[in-house]
Amino acid sequence: MTGEPSILQSDQSVNAAPDALSSYDIAVIIPCYNEEIAIAAVVRDFRAALPSAQIYVYDNASSDNTAQVATDAGAIVRYEARPGKGNVVRRMFADIEADIYIMVDGDDTYEAAAAPRLIQKLIDEQLDMVNGARITDIKAAYRPGHRFGNALFTGIVGSVFGRQFSDILSGYRAFSHRFVKSFPALSAGFEIETELTIHALELRMPVGEIETIYNDRPEDSESKLNTIRDGFRIMMTIVRLAKAERPIGFFGGIAAVLALVSVILAVPLIHTFLETGLVPRVPTAILSSAIMLLACLSLVCGLIIDAVTRARREIRRLQYLQYERLEKRP
Numbered sequence: 001m002t003g004e005p006s007i008l009q010s011d012q013s014v015n016a017a018p019d020a021l022s023s024y025d026i027a028v029i030i031p032c033y034n035e036e037i038a039i040a041a042v043v044r045d046f047r048a049a050l051p052s053a054q055i056y057v058y059d060n061a062s063s064d065n066t067a068q069v070a071t072d073a074g075a076i077v078r079y080e081a082r083p084g085k086g087n088v089v090r091r092m093f094a095d096i097e098a099d100i101y102i103m104v105d106g107d108d109t110y111e112a113a114a115a116p117r118l119i120q121k122l123i124d125e126q127l128d129m130v131n132g133a134r135i136t137d138i139k140a141a142y143r144p145g146h147r148f149g150n151a152l153f154t155g156i157v158g159s160v161f162g163r164q165f166s167d168i169l170s171g172y173r174a175f176s177h178r179f180v181k182s183f184p185a186l187s188a189g190f191e192i193e194t195e196l197t198i199h200a201l202e203l204r205m206p207v208g209e210i211e212t213i214y215n216d217r218p219e220d221s222e223s224k225l226n227t228i229r230d231g232f233r234i235m236m237t238i239v240r241l242a243k244a245e246r247p248i249g250f251f252g253g254i255a256a257v258l259a260l261v262s263v264i265l266a267v268p269l270i271h272t273f274l275e276t277g278l279v280p281r282v283p284t285a286i287l288s289s290a291i292m293l294l295a296c297l298s299l300v301c302g303l304i305i306d307a308v309t310r311a312r313r314e315i316r317r318l319q320y321l322q323y324e325r326l327e328k329r330p
Contacts, residue, residue: 021119023329026053027098030106031088036064038108038218043073045112058088086187093180101180105171107217114212118174121208123328128179128205131165132172134214149231160242161201165209168197178323191237198241203317247309251302258295262288
């Protein structure tokens with residue numbers, strides 16, 4: 001590993017004994033693209049942390065030797081040709097049947113030893129998702145720009161959908177079977193983490209979070225995340241989901257801005273009319289009226305879409321409830 005080893009220690013309880021989890025069918029699912037350098041260590045570490053789990057590596061059309069290295073390390077290797085993490089997650093969720101899923105990136109930055117704790121919290125509290133919030137004292141592992149972006153996006157999602165997570169962009173999560181099978185997975189790229197979070201918040205699923213140590217990448221391993229491009233895509237995903245899931249707030253906000261502009265344009269005209277009885281600036285009056293009409297249309301759109309959204313949410317909730325919840329086993 002590059003940089004100094006992390007001195008952070010988890011403040012969570014002691015890891016659950018692997019034997020206590022052997023009665024569950026656990027799948028570790030790892031989306032991978034050009035992780036030849038790191039993937040063997042990831043498979044090895046999760047095999048040690050969860051001896052009874054099946055470990056799946058989904059190769060996303062890598063140009064290096066990722067698939068062979070993962071196979072040699074003992075993973076079950078499958079393939080997804082369409083590029084993008086979201087496409088891989090969609091395929092993994094559709095293909096794999098398990099009681100519990102651990103999703104983790106294949107770059108060897110996440111703490112494999114924390115996996116039993118994520119699972120134990122999922123079981124003990126009968127949750128549908130447990131998020132692994134990243135903590136680190138290695139600056140190279142979690143660059144300032146990424147910290148700022150994560151804090152910004154986490155704050156926006158928290159203000160719109162509810163604040164239950166401190167790290168919505170973490171790639172390390174535990175899921176129940178009913179979460180995985182009820183998740184639509186519409187995103188194609190790194191914005192999939194945002195969609196996972198909003199799906200859980202919007203359906204008011206029981207969720208939790210624990211802190212996990214985040215490490216630097218192995219030497220010569222390169223990050224696939226493009227700060228500007230992927231940050232923009234994440235922001236657009238938040239906007240798209242806010243429009244779809246909070247249409248009253250979204251379109252109502254647009255209506256309020258348009259109405260304010262219309263009033264600002266209309267005030268001088270009204271003042272002149274009251275003084276002289278004339279409307280000398282007819283084009284401005286027409287523009288003000290048109291903007292107010294647009295404001296009304298925006299508000300009506302919000303009301304109509306809100307009715308549709310409520311019906312869709314009810315359908316998604318019923319689909320989610322078709323699957324049995326995760327029960328604690330002796």
